[in-house]
Amino acid sequence: MNGFDWPALMRAGLGGLGLRPQEFWDLTPVELLLMLGLDGGGAPRLNRARLHELSAEFPDETRE
Numbered sequence: 865m866n867g868f869d870w871p872a873l874m875r876a877g878l879g880g881l882g883l884r885p886q887e888f889w890d891l892t893p894v895e896l897l898l899m900l901g902l903d904g905g906g907a908p909r910l911n912r913a914r915l916h917e918l919s920a921e922f923p924d925e926t927r928e
Contacts, residue, residue, distance in 0.1 A: 874888065877899075881911065
């Protein structure tokens, strides 16, 4: 079978990553695969805890 296994990707994105449906569907397939660590690049999986760590380390700047 060629293509994406959408049911498995939806389970991983919605269940595993905790994405909301709109967040899941807003991602490109490449972005989703990167978040799941399936890009083959060896980068660690970006989970919610790591996202919070990165957000604390690199906060958004507000402009006044």
